[in-house]
Amino acid sequence: QVQLVESGGGLVQAGGSLRLSCAASGRSFSSYAVGWFRRAPGKEREFVAAMRGVSTTVYADSVKGRVTISRDNAKNTLYLQMISPKPEDTAVYYCAASPRAGWLLKPSEVDFGSWGQGTQVTVSS
Numbered sequence: 001q002v003q004l005v006e007s008g009g010g011l012v013q014a015g016g017s018l019r020l021s022c023a024a025s026g027r028s029f030s031s032y033a034v035g036w037f038r039r040a041p042g043k044e045r046e047f048v049a050a051m052r053g054v055s056t057t058v059y060a061d062s063v064k065g066r067v068t069i070s071r072d073n074a075k076n077t078l079y080l081q082m083i084s085p086k087p088e089d090t091a092v093y094y095c096a097a098s099p100r101a102g103w104l105l106k107p108s109e110v111d112f113g114s115w116g117q118g119t120q121v122t123v124s125s
Contacts, residue, residue, distance in 0.1 A: 002032065004097060006022050019079060021079055028099070029073065035111075036048040066084055089121065092120050093121055094116055
């Protein structure tokens with residue numbers, strides 16, 4: 001297990017950009033599969049983006065083309081970059097990690113055993 005702490009949330013204007021960070025503890029983080037999920041008000045938590053290895057990525061259709069997931073293993077940090085955010089992107093964003101990538105096409109919550117506490121992102125119109 002690794003411990004995860006998100007940062008970078010806040011209020012952002014629609015059409016702007018934002019970058020979320022997720023700092024991880026643990027010596028094996030570089031080998032972990034990682035992901036981002038979000039929970040909008042009144043909705044279930046949903047998948048946003050995930051990465052296995054150093055370059056294999058998958059994105060939710062709702063954010064594809066606007067979001068980039070990346071990692072810096074030297075810093076034990078995961079990132080989520082979003083351009084042109086929309087009000088419907090308003091949610092609490094969570095980073096997640098797993099020792100192995102258990103999914104075939106797109107991951108779900110059950111594929112991850114370590115979670116951060118979440119960071120609020122509010123997009124104003």
